[in-house]
Amino acid sequence: MSPFDVHAIRRRFPILERRFAAGGGPAEAPEGTGLVWLDAAATSQKPEPVLRAMDRFLRTSNANARRSVHRLAGEATDALEGARRRVAGWLGAGEDEIVFVRGTTEAINLVAWSYGRMTLREGDVVLVSEMEHHANIVPWQIIAGERGARVVPVPLADGIAVDLDALERLLAHERVRIVAMTHASNVLGTINDVARITQLARAAGAISVIDGAQAVPHGAVDVRSLGADFYAFSSHKVYGPTGIGALYGRRDLLHSMPPWQGGGDMIRRVSFSGTSFADPPQRFEAGTPDIMGAVGLHAALDFIDSIGQEAIRTHEADITAHALTALAAVPGLRLYGPDRPRSKDRIGVFSFALDGVHPHDAATVLDTLGIAVRAGHHCAQPLMTRLGVPALLRASIAMHTTRDEIDALVAGLDRVRELLG
Amino acid sequence: MTDDLADLYRELLMDHSRDPRNQGVPDRIDRRAEGDNPLCGDRVTVLLELEDGRIVDARFDATACAICTASASMMTERVRGLTIAEAARLFGAFRALLTGEPVPGADDALPDPDLGDAAALAGVRRFPMRVKCATLPWHVLGDALGPQAGAGAGA
Ligand SMILES: Cc1ncc(COP(=O)(O)O)c(C=O)c1O
Numbered sequence: 001m002s003p004f005d006v007h008a009i010r011r012r013f014p015i016l017e018r019r020f021a022a023g024g025g026p027a028e029a030p031e032g033t034g035l036v037w038l039d040a041a042a043t044s045q046k047p048e049p050v051l052r053a054m055d056r057f058l059r060t061s062n063a064n065a066r067r068s069v070h071r072l073a074g075e076a077t078d079a080l081e082g083a084r085r086r087v088a089g090w091l092g093a094g095e096d097e098i099v100f101v102r103g104t105t106e107a108i109n110l111v112a113w114s115y116g117r118m119t120l121r122e123g124d125v126v127l128v129s130e131m132e133h134h135a136n137i138v139p140w141q142i143i144a145g146e147r148g149a150r151v152v153p154v155p156l157a158d159g160i161a162v163d164l165d166a167l168e169r170l171l172a173h174e175r176v177r178i179v180a181m182t183h184a185s186n187v188l189g190t191i192n193d194v195a196r197i198t199q200l201a202r203a204a205g206a207i208s209v210i211d212g213a214q215a216v217p218h219g220a221v222d223v224r225s226l227g228a229d230f231y232a233f234s235s236h237k238v239y240g241p242t243g244i245g246a247l248y249g250r251r252d253l254l255h256s257m258p259p260w261q262g263g264g265d266m267i268r269r270v271s272f273s274g275t276s277f278a279d280p281p282q283r284f285e286a287g288t289p290d291i292m293g294a295v296g297l298h299a300a301l302d303f304i305d306s307i308g309q310e311a312i313r314t315h316e317a318d319i320t321a322h323a324l325t326a327l328a329a330v331p332g333l334r335l336y337g338p339d340r341p342r343s344k345d346r347i348g349v350f351s352f353a354l355d356g357v358h359p360h361d362a363a364t365v366l367d368t369l370g371i372a373v374r375a376g377h378h379c380a381q382p383l384m385t386r387l388g389v390p391a392l393l394r395a396s397i398a399m400h401t402t403r404d405e406i407d408a409l410v411a412g413l414d415r416v417r418e419l420l421g
Numbered sequence: 422m423t424d425d426l427a428d429l430y431r432e433l434l435m436d437h438s439r440d441p442r443n444q445g446v447p448d449r450i451d452r453r454a455e456g457d458n459p460l461c462g463d464r465v466t467v468l469l470e471l472e473d474g475r476i477v478d479a480r481f482d483a484t485a486c487a488i489c490t491a492s493a494s495m496m497t498e499r500v501r502g503l504t505i506a507e508a509a510r511l512f513g514a515f516r517a518l519l520t521g522e523p524v525p526g527a528d529d530a531l532p533d534p535d536l537g538d539a540a541a542l543a544g545v546r547r548f549p550m551r552v553k554c555a556t557l558p559w560h561v562l563g564d565a566l567g568p569q570a571g572a573g574a575g576a
Contacts, residue, residue, distance in 0.1 A: 360461055360486035361430070364548060368426050377462040384462070390484045391462050419430055420487065 004311040010400045012047040012303075020370050033370035036405045041186050041214060041349050041396030042374055044239045046296075049306075053299035054241065054292050065291050066265055066282075076291050083294035084281070087246045090301050091231060092222035097254065099247040099281040100289050104213040105135040107232030107247035108180070110284055111209050112139040113260040115230075115253065116178060122148035125174040127206070129154045129162045129192075130386045131185045134379040136211045140180060149177070159387055160338055161190050162197065171204035179208045183215035183226075187378045187394065188337035189349035191215065198227035207253065213237055217398075218316065218347050219309045223248050235293060239398075240300035244293030247284075254280035261286040304399075312399045317343040319397050323350055323406045330413050332356070332421070336387055348397035351378070354416065359393040362416045369412045371405075428544035429551075430487065437491035437538065442498050447478035454565035458557055463489050467497075467561045476500050476508060479562070486554055492542055493558035499537040505566045510534055512559045519545050519552050 010016050018035045037045055057079060063072035065080045081095070088095045101107045116126070116139075126140045130153050140151045154170060157163040162181060170176065179201035184191045198208040207229040215221060216233040223231045230253070234245040249257075259266055259277055263286035268276040277283045304312065321341035327333055332355035338346040354362055359375035366373055374394040377384045384390065395409055447470035457464040463485035470478040479497040483490050496515075500508045514534045517524040519542065524533060545555045 358486035358490075360463075360551070360554065361488065364429070364551060365426060367550075376460065381462065390464075419426065420435070 004308070004315050006315060006400060006402055009307060010402075012049070013045045013400055014048060014051070015045045016400065036369075036371040036408050038395040038397065038401070038405065038409060039372045039374050040217070040398035040401070041237070041394065043236045043242070044217060044398055045400070046241065047239055047300075047303050049303045050240060050296050050299045054296045057292055057295040062292075064288055079298075080289060080291050080294050083298040086298045086301050090216070090220045091246075091248050092220075092224050093248045094251060096279070096281060097248055097251050099249060099254070099284045100294060101232075101245050101247050101284075102243060102290075103234035103236065103245035104133075104211060104232045105139075105234075107230075107245055108136055108209065108211065109139045110247055110260055111230050111232075111249070112143040114257040114284070115207070116140070116143040117147065117260075118256075118258060119177055120144060120147035120149040123175060124149040125170075125176045126151045126178045126180060127154050127167070127170055127174075127176050127201075128152075128180045129182065130156050131162070131188060131190070131380065131383050132180070132182055133186055133211065133213070134381070135213075136180050136182060136209075137382065140178070153382065154181075156386065159336065160188060162192050164193065164196060164200070167197065168200055171200055171206065176201070176204055176206045179206050180211070181208070182211040182213075183221070183231075184212075184218070184347045184349075185337070185383075186214045186349060187351045187380050187383055187392065189346040189351070190338055191345055191347060194226045194228065198229070202227065214347060214349065218343075219313055229253055235297040235300065238297070238300055239303060240297035241293050244290045244297055246297075249280070251280075254284070257283075259283050259286070263287045265289075307399060313343055315399060316348050316397060316401075317341060319401050319403065319406060320346065320348045322403050323348070323395070323397070323409075326406055326410045327352060330354075330410060332417065333413070336389075336392060348401070349394065350396070351392040351394045353389055353392055354413065355421070357416060357420045359391045361420050362393055362413070365416045365419060366409070366412045369408070369415070371409055371412050373409070425544065425547045429548060431541055431544065433538060433541040434487065434491045434544075437494040438487035441481075441483070441490055441494040443480050443494060444482060445480050447480050452565040452567070454561050456557060456561040456564060458489075458553055460553070461486070463554065463557060465489065465493055465558050465561045467493075467558065467565045469562075469565050475502065475504050477502075481558060481561075483558070485557070488542070488545060488551055488554040489557050492539065492555045495537065495539040495542070496558050496562060499539055500562065507534070508562065508566060511536065512563060515539055515542075515559060516556060518543050519555055521546060 061075040063076040065077040084098050088098045144151050154167045155163050201208045209230040210228040212233040217238045229250045231248040236242040266286040334353045336351045363375035376391050449470045450468050451471040452469040455466045466482045468480045481493040511534045514524050542555050
């Protein structure tokens with residue numbers, strides 16, 4: 001492994017060459033401001049090898065997978081199953097425990113509509129945390145509503161991490177079947193103690209559904225040592241394409257579950273007198289899968305490993321430490337989330353409010369400087385309510401983020417205050 | 422400071438957003454509507470007092486960005502005293518100003534309505550992502566006025 005060189009890495013991301021006309025006009029401007037991508041938690045940018053892998057697949061091997069006997073069908077099937085093996089390795093799971101889905105949202109919906117619908121009874125409880133993304137709240141509300149069950153929020157301690165004592169109390173007093181929680185918060189940046197959460201859930205006879213959308217981009221995880229029964233993530237947040245993601249499900253659970261969608265590829269035998277279903281994971285993959293997306297995801301995980309997970313972690317920890325120091329010095333800025341940079345406790349996601357300035361106005365000013373951040377409720381309205389804010393600004397980093405970009409953000413925030421403060 | 426930004430966050434806009442006019446409630450609430458921008462969570466409530474088909478008083482409450490708050494403030498100032506049809510026509514003109522599309526019904530030989538302070542929001546046109554922030558209060562006003570207001574405002 002060559003030493004980590006952020007500038008060499010940046011050259012692998014074509015979009016970082018984009019220049020914008022100063023002042024926010026839509027036109028291209030070769031001499032304009034560069035792109036400062038601090039919206040990585042919304043979606044990652046795509047490196048060259050991912051783009052090339054998808055292009056090559058479409059140019060040379062495109063076919064439907066699992067359907068025909070010709071050579072291209074074999075290559076497409078191999079590409080899909082090769083990607084499944086790669087994802088299984090990334091999560092420390094078996095290949096047959098990886099279901100391809102559209103993304104984290106669909107993964108959680110799958111668990112809700114199949115496992116949730118099968119198990120939830122009148123009066124049962126699904127526990128979610130106050131920091132969940134809507135993707136880990138709304139599917140549970142829908143299915144709980146149908147089954148006469150309830151979705152109960154587990155509060156946060158200090159507005160930062162899931163309160164484990166409160167979790168324990170709720171597990172003791174409610175008939176909890178499912179504990180659905182995020183590994184890392186897309187707003188606070190907190191990494192929750194998932195191993196402890198799943199242990200508490202298991203001890204109370206509940207299964208755990210872990211939202212890994214924000215954790216997986218920062219390194220491989222081991223679902224077994226985490227003790228997760230289900231674990232979900234999206235390709236587009238790990239330098240892969242949109243349109244695909246994966247659900248890990250414990251083998252015995254997947255086998256016990258009914259399909260949630262019907263169609264091609266998920267059956268064993270179909271007749272009008274009755275249909276039998278394929279084994280997992282195919283049972284949950286009705287219809288032609290996103291083979292090109294699977295190829296891109298595979299290439300993305302290879303790309304991360306070619307740079308080195310440890311090297312990326314070290315770099316991101318350095319940028320995180322720099323960002324926390326730099327943001328703390330901005331007058332009137334309030335950070336929501338852990339203020340210590342330890343990479344075991346937090347990811348490089350920084351949400352904050354500026355006194356007297358609405359996040360949208362700040363984001364528009366930053367945009368004219370080429371700085372892309374997110375402003376809004378971050379699909380976590382219950383968390384916004386808990387924090388008592390209508391909206392927040394969020395800057396989130398990736399492997400290609402530099403200290404200079406953090407400094408550009410801070411300088412941009414000075415401009416924001418000059419103009420709007 | 423870049424020109425587009427200076428043009429967007431003009432003094433008049435900042436003045437209306439820092440010191441919004443017509444917050445609170447009218448003497449009598451005849452119509453009330455609430456709307457939000459699901460993209461960003463901004464929320465606006467409009468309260469109207471009507472008499473003989475005219476807006477006697479227009480008030481609002483907003484949890485929103487500077488553009489949306491200023492727009493609500495300017496709008497409530499401008500529509501006081503107007504009939505429902507006049508207010509709807511004004512919304513059409515306002516939307517046209519922001520999107521560069523033609524004013525609905527512009528061929529009916531009436532002069533373009535005077536937008537008052539709201540004309541200062543023209544700079545939003547350079548920021549397509551923010552047009553909804555400026556039009557949200559007007560949509561809520563349209564909802565408060567009911568279907569009669571629909572025609573002039575367009576879809
Ligand atoms: C924590 C978290 N969960 C779930 C999601 C939903 O992911 P997707 O939209 O890719 O399904 C996101 C991203 O938007 C997220 O940050």
